[in-house]
Structure formats: C-alpha cells, structure tokens
Amino acid sequence: MRKIILASMAAAAFSLTACSEKTQDAAADTAASAADDAAAAGDAAADAAAGAADATADAAQDAGNAVEGTVNAAGDAAAEAGDKIAEETAKAEANDKQ
Template sequence: MRKLIIASMAAAAFSLAACSEKAQQETSEAGAAVADDAAAAGDAVAEGAAEAGDTVAAGAADAADATAAAAKDAGNAVEGTVKAAGDAADNAGDKIAEETKKAEANDKK
C-alpha cells in the first residue's frame, strides 16, 4: 500500500511538473507576444509623432513664407505711398511757386 501511495504521489508530481513546464512555455510565449505588440504600438506612436512633427514644421515654414511675402508687399505699398506723397508735395510746391509768381506779377501792374 505504501508503495502504491508513493507511486501515485510520484505520478502526480510528474504530471504537475509536466503541466508546469507547459504552462511556463505558454506563459513565455504569451509574454513574448505581448512584448511584440507593445513594441509595434511604440513604433506606431513614434511614427505618428514624427509625421505630426513634419506636418507642423511644414506648416510653420509655409506660414513664415507667407509672412515674409506679406511684409514685402506691405513694404512696397508703403514705398509707393511715400513716393506718391513726395510727388504730390513737389507738385504742390511747383503750384505754389507758380501762383506766387502770378500774384507778384499782378502786384506790379
């Protein structure tokens, strides 16, 4: 009887050991799969962040170009306005000189 109990316990221990090895293998495989999934998710996040960064950089470059073009256009408009004001002042000066000559000529008569 004693031998039967010892043999049964040995068989049970062997079964548990075999089950444990199988469970360990499955756990190891599941852990590897989870690690692979986490790495793939990390890669996807990094790629998305890089694409977002590229999009922001391109948008900033476009905005800078548009701002520079607007500043150039504004500068040209100011330059044109100043030139027109200078021309108007010259014409007014010429007109004043002309009218002054006429007035002096009338005074002499």
C-alpha cells in the same frame, strides 16, 4: 500493491510536471507576445510623433512665408505711398511757382 501505488504516484508527479512546463511555456509565450505588442505600440507612437513634428515644421514654414509676403507687401505699399507723396509735393511746388 505497493509498486502499483508508487507507479501511480510517479505517473501523477510526471503529469503535474508536464502540465507545469506547459503552463510555464504558455506564460513565456504570453510575455513575449506582450513585449512584442508594447514594442509595436512604441514604434507607432514614435512614428506619430515624428509625423506631428514634420507637420508642425511645415506649418511654421508656411506661416513664416505668409509673414514674409505680408511684410513685403507692406513695404511695397509704403514705397508707393512715398512715391505718390513725392509726386504730389512736386506738383504743389510747381503750382506755387506759377
């Protein structure tokens, strides 16, 4: 009887150990999966940040081009106005001489 009880206790202890190992393996798998998910989320965030930076740089370039175009147009308009003033001044001086 004593041998049966000892054998039963040994079997129970072995079962608990095996169960504990399964639990540890499952916990390790869960932790590894969580780490993989966190790494994937970090990669996605980095990709999104890089995309946003590229879009911002493109927008700044476009804005710079627009400002340059506006400045050039204003310069051209000022030059045309200066030419027109010079032309009208010459006409007025010619009229004064007559």
